[in-house]
Amino acid sequence: MGNALRLLYQHCWEPTTSDSQPLGPHGVSADTVGVAALAQDLLHFETTSQVPEGLKKHVRSSKKAQANWYNKLLEAWKEAKPPPKRAEEASRLIIETLKRHQKADIEGLLAYYGLPLPHTLVELSSGVPSSLPQGVKFELHTLPVDVKAVADGDTITVYVSTAEPRESSLVPQDVQLAAVQRAKVRAERNYAEADALQKKMVDSGYRVINIQNEEVLARKYRIRLRGIDAPESSMPYGEEAKEELAKLVQGKCLKVLVYGEDRYGRSVGDVYCNNIFVQELMLKKGLAWHYTAYDHRMELANWEKEARAKRVGLWASSNPEEPWEWRKDRREGR
Secondary structure, three states, X not given: OHHHHHHHHHHHOOOOOOOOXXXXXXXXXXXXXXXXXXXXXXHHHHHHOOXXXXXXHOOOOOHHHHHHHHHHHHHHHHHOOOOOOOHHHHHHHHHHHOOOOOHHHHHHHHHHOOOOOXXXXXXXXXXXXXXXXXXXXXXXXXOOEOHHHEEEOOEEEEEEEOOOHHXXXXXXXXXXXXXXXXXXXXXXXXXXXXXXXXXXXXXXXXXXXXXXXEEEEEEXXXXXXXXXXXXXXXXXXXXXXXXXXXXXXXXXXEEEEEEEEOOOOOEEEEEEXXXXXXXXXXXXXXXXXXXXXXXXXXXXHHHHHHHHHHOOHHHHOOOOOOHHHHHHHHHOOO
C-alpha cells in the first residue's frame, strides 16, 4: 500500500503556478495533482497516524474523527482497482467512503485537496462497447496524448504506433527509410541531418516520438469527436471546453472508433479514455452541443437535455449561441 501511494505521489507531484487554475492549500490545482497531495497525506498517515495539520481549518469534526476518515480512505484506496488517478476519481472515492459523515466535513476535505465538489461531478453511464458498433470503419489505439494536441473541445491530434497491425502495412517506404536513417545519424550525433529526416517524415504525416526512452515511429491522426460540437475558442465556454478535454486526455492512451472522414481530413470517431466515453462527459458537463445535423443518437440528445435542465456549463446562459451559427456568421462577415 505504501509503495503504491509513494509511486503515485512521485509520478504526479508537479506543483503548478498557472494563473488559470485555482490553487488549494497544497499549492496544487484540482486538474493536475490534487490526487498526489491526497496520496502524500495518506502515505504520511499510514506511517505516523497523523492527519494534516491544516485540515482543521476546513472541517468541523475533531482530530479523532479525522483519523477515522483517513483510516477508511486507506482501506478504500487498497480496494480500489485501479486506484484514483484523476481528480474526479479521487472525489468519488472520498464521497462514497465518507457518505455517512457530515456533508460539510466531506466538502471541506475535498476543498482542502482542491478536488471537485459533489455538485460538480457527473454520472457517466457509457463505457467502451464490447463489440464494434455498426458503421465503424477501423479502430485506433493511440500513444499518450500531448496536452498541446487538444485544439478545442471537439478536436484532438493523436499519434498511433506503426507497430500496430493496421498501421504497419500502411507506412510509405520512404518514411520507413527515413526512420532508419534518422536512427543512424542520431547515433553519430549528426542532429542537423536527424532533424531534416524528422521533418521529411512529418511532412508525410509521421514522426518519431520518444516514449519512455524508446523511439517509436508513429502516424498522425486528427480526430473530430463524433456527434458533438463544442464552442469555438473565442466563444463563451470555448476555453473551458478545451481545458476539460485536455484535462481528461492528457498523457492518456485513447481508443478511437473511426466512422469516416470530414471535409477537413479529420477522422470522425467516438473517443474512449480510461473507459470513459468522452462525448458523454463533454455533453453532461454542458461543454458541447449534440451536433444534430450529423448525428441522431438519442443518448447524446438526452445527455444534452440533462445538462440543459441542470443549467451547467454553457447552459448557465439563457440563450447560448450555437457554434455552427457562430461559424456561419463569421463566414458571411456578420
